[in-house]
Each structure stands twice: as C-alpha cells, then as structure tokens.
Amino acid sequence: MTISTTAAQRRIEDLLGSHEAQTLKRWQEISETPADELRELFLALRAAVGEGDFSDVRGLLADFSRSRARLGLPPAQTSRAVFGLKEAVYELVEADGDPEALRGYIWFSKLVDDLGLFTFETYSAAREKIIRDQAEQLLELSTPVVKLWEGIVAVPLIGTLDSARTQVVMEKLLQMLVETGSEHAVIDITGVPAVDTEVAQHLLKTVAAARLMGAECSISGISPQIAHTIVTLGIEFGDIVTKATLADALSHALQRSGVELRRESSARIAVKAERA
Amino acid sequence: MTQPRELPIAGNGDVVLVRQHVRKVAVEVGLSLVDQTKVVTAASELARNALVHAGGGRVRIEIVHNGVRQGLRLAFSDEGPGIPDVQQALTEGWSTGNGLGLGLSGSRRLMDEFELVSEPGEGTVITVTKWAR
Ligand SMILES: Nc1ncnc2c1ncn2[C@@H]1O[C@H](COP(=O)(O)OP(=O)(O)O)[C@@H](O)[C@H]1O
Numbered sequence: 369m370t371i372s373t374t375a376a377q378r379r380i381e382d383l384l385g386s387h388e389a390q391t392l393k394r395w396q397e398i399s400e401t402p403a404d405e406l407r408e409l410f411l412a413l414r415a416a417v418g419e420g421d422f423s424d425v426r427g428l429l430a431d432f433s434r435s436r437a438r439l440g441l442p443p444a445q446t447s448r449a450v451f452g453l454k455e456a457v458y459e460l461v462e463a464d465g466d467p468e469a470l471r472g473y474i475w476f477s478k479l480v481d482d483l484g485l486f487t488f489e490t491y492s493a494a495r496e497k498i499i500r501d502q503a504e505q506l507l508e509l510s511t512p513v514v515k516l517w518e519g520i521v522a523v524p525l526i527g528t529l530d531s532a533r534t535q536v537v538m539e540k541l542l543q544m545l546v547e548t549g550s551e552h553a554v555i556d557i558t559g560v561p562a563v564d565t566e567v568a569q570h571l572l573k574t575v576a577a578a579r580l581m582g583a584e585c586s587i588s589g590i591s592p593q594i595a596h597t598i599v600t601l602g603i604e605f606g607d608i609v610t611k612a613t614l615a616d617a618l619s620h621a622l623q624r625s626g627v628e629l630r631r632e633s634s635a636r637i638a639v640k641a642e643r644a
Numbered sequence: 645m646t647q648p649r650e651l652p653i654a655g656n657g658d659v660v661l662v663r664q665h666v667r668k669v670a671v672e673v674g675l676s677l678v679d680q681t682k683v684v685t686a687a688s689e690l691a692r693n694a695l696v697h698a699g700g701g702r703v704r705i706e707i708v709h710n711g712v713r714q715g716l717r718l719a720f721s722d723e724g725p726g727i728p729d730v731q732q733a734l735t736e737g738w739s740t741g742n743g744l745g746l747g748l749s750g751s752r753r754l755m756d757e758f759e760l761v762s763e764p765g766e767g768t769v770i771t772v773t774k775w776a777r
Pocket residue numbers: 565689693694697698722724725726727733734738739740741742743744745746747748749768
C-alpha cells in the first residue's frame with residue numbers, strides 16, 4: 369500500500385492534517401454523531417492514510433458499529449456516520465481547488481465506501497449475535513430449576529423437548545445441585561407431549577451425572593401414554609426412581625432425607641370438636 | 645380433511661414441525677391418545693434418523709383407508725448413504741452413531757405396518773402406517 373501512495377493521496381493526508389478541527393466539526397454536523405466518538409476515528413484514519421495500514425481504523429469501526437448495534441441505533445444511521453466524512457472532505461478539496469487534491473479525493477472516496485461497507489457488515493453481525501444470545505436467554509428462562517425443599521430441587525419440563533433444550537436443562541440442574549448443596553433432584557415431565565430415544569438418552573445422562581455428584585435424581589409425571597411408548601421403544605430406565613406425580617416424587621425425596629410426613633387434618637377436626 | 649402433505653427435514657426445527665403436523669393428523673384420523681403419542685414418537689425417531697444419518701430428507705404425511713378403517717401413513721425418504729445391513733440396523737441397541745440404537749426397532753413396534761427399502765449409496769425410504777381401532 370505504501371508503495372502505491374501517490375502524490376494525490378499525500379495531498380489528502382496533508383489536507384486532513386492541516387484542517388483537522390474544521391473537518392472534524394463538519395463531519396460531526398453531517399453525520400449527527402458526537403465529536404468524541406469521531407475524533408479517535410479521524411486521527412486513526414489520518415495516520416492510516418499516511419502509513420497505508422488500515423487495521424487500526426477497522427478495529428475502531430468494529431467497536432463503533434458493535435456499540436451502536438447494542439444500543440439499537442438504526443444500521444443506516446451507523447453507516448451514514450462513516451459516509452458523512454466524504455462530504456466533509458469534499459468541501460475541503462473543493463475549497464483547496466488543486467487538481468491533485470481532486471484526484472486524491474476519488475481514491476479517498478472509494479476508501480470511505482469500503483470502510484462504510486465494513487461498518488455495515490460488522491453492525492449486521494453484531495445484531496445477529498444479539499438475537500442469538502436473546503434466543504438462548506429465552507431458552508434458559510423457559511426451563512426454571514426450583515427449590516422444593518431444603519436439599520430438594522426440581523425442574524418442571526413443559527412443551528416439546530429438543531436436544532438443545534434438554535442440554536440446557538441438564539446443565540442448569542447440575543449447577544443448581546452444586547449451588548444449593550442439594551442431594552435430591554426431580555425431573556418432572558408432566559408437560560412433555562412425547563419422549564423419543566434422544567430425549568430419553570438426555571434424561572438418562574442427567575440422572576447418571578447427578579449420581580456422580582452424589583445426588584439422587586427421580587423422574588416424575590410420566591403419563592400413561594408416554595409410559596406405553598417408552599416401554600414399546602425398549603428404553604430401560606433401570607433402577608431410576610420414577611413417580612406418577614411431582615407430589616409423589618417430593619414425598620419420596622423427603623422420606624429419603626429423613627423428613628417424616630404426617631397427616632394432621634383429622635387432628636385439627638378433633639381440636640375443633642373439643643372447642644365446640 | 646387434511647390433504648397429503650410433504651414436509652422437509654433439514655434441521656432440528658423441521659423435526660419439531662413434523663411432530664406437530666403428525667399429531668394434528670393423528671387426532672383427525674381418530675387415533676387414541678396412546679396411539680397418537682406412539683405415532684408422534686415414531687415420526688420423531690424416523691425424522692431424526694433422516695437428519696442425523698442421512699443429512700436430511702423429507703416426509704409425506706397422508707390419511708389412508710382400508711374398507712371402513714382410517715389410518716395415518718408416513719413415508720420418510722432421503723438420499724443418504726443407505727443402510728447396508730437392514731437386519732443389523734433393526735437390532736435393538738445397534739447404532740453407528742452414539743444414539744441408543746432403539747429408534748428403528750422401536751418405531752417398527754410402535755406402528756402397525758413398517759416397510760424399509762434402502763439401497764446403499766442411493767438412500768432410504770421408510771413407510772409406516774397406524775390404523776385407527
Ligand atoms: N435414514 C437412514 N440412513 C442411513 N442410515 C440409517 C438411517 N436410519 C437409521 N440408520 C442406521 O441404523 C442405525 C440404527 O438406527 P436407530 O435404531 O434409529 O439408532 P440410532 O439413531 O440411535 O443410531 C443407525 O445408527 C444408522 O446406522
């Protein structure tokens with residue numbers, strides 16, 4: 369790049385150097401972008417025009433478009449901010465009147481076009497990443513792990529289980545076991561319409577991993593039609609504790625942790641009778 | 645009545661759509677809740693096989709008649725590597741990937757009719773049917 373630096377390009381470099389404040393001010397007015405955001409870019413660009421190495425400029429532009437994507441500013445406004453520099457520099461060149469500068473401007477204009485496109489591309493990539501992250505967060509939100517009792521956590525699964533979601537559930541459940549120091553986990557599949565071999569495999573792996581961590585994991589809410597299907601498929605749950613309802617699984621886990629459950633309703637009636 | 649429909653199987657999202665459509669038609673045909681769940685599960689297995697083992701394919705979903713009985717027929721087809729040894733593939737626990745190896749054999753038991761045609765190098769067509777009782 370340095371080799372191809374012509375006299376025309378050097379004219380532009382000189383102009384940018386000698387009219388720094390003026391160009392920056394015009395650029396700011398045209399692009400409606402705060403001056404402090406543009407100053408760093410301007411200085412980097414001026415240096416790059418001299419040296420022929422634009423990697424710093426690209427780095428700054430990438431940061432610039434990423435932060436704008438995060439703020440939700442429109443993409444057109446973002447690339448217009450870059451294109452605005454062409455107009456500002458054109459005014460300089462016009463006032464200067466030197467044909468050499470005009471030739472330099474054609475080169476400069478192409479350069480800014482490239483940088484503008486680059487800005488637009490990084491902006492789009494940043495937007496896409498934000499959308500992907502949000503989808504992942506939604507996935508997290510739709511699979512809450514709840515604490516049922518001291519030492520007992522549960523994850524109620526609702527809706528279609530694809531492998532991405534089952535993976536998230538598995539990781540969250542194991543993490544929750546560690547965080548709460550729980551020894552019992554219940555996976556409740558009452559809200560799951562079908563369990564195929566892939567989902568079953570994920571469930572089996574989760575139970576195995578929980579066991580490795582010293583926790584007992586049971587599965588509840590297996591509806592009659594899912595039980596039928598699982599048996600027909602030939603999936604074996606081995607010695608995994610399965611319960612019809614979440615309540616059954618909770619009472620099983622409580623028993624295992626040594627909590628004794630007693631029905632007190634009859635006693636309460638007796639108390640009432642005494643008072644009467 | 646729902647017309648025969650062909651759905652693509654090119655990604656995980658498609659497997660979910662196939663399951664949903666199969667469920668809808670299964671209800672329409674009058675399958676019991678247990679049979680609906682069996683058909684939806686078999687559809688999930690076969691769609692996933694097409695995706696995982698053959699890189700994608702498609703399924704044709706249609707309502708069929710046999711005298712007074714109504715049924716639901718699913719035809720999965722792909723242009724993947726095919727299955728060289730069908731007996732082996734239908735063996736419980738046999739998997740060339742890291743699955744449970746129960747999808748093919750299990751689907752055969754979940755459905756009333758099961759037909760597998762596969763030519764190594766050409767692809768695989770699996771047609772399954774469930775009749776309403
Ligand atoms: N559509 C297909 N194309 C090619 N091979 C297949 C296809 N479906 C199944 N197979 C083969 O049959 C084997 C058994 O399938 P399956 O019982 O579903 O078990 P899994 O999918 O868990 O491996 C697979 O591992 C694969 O080698």
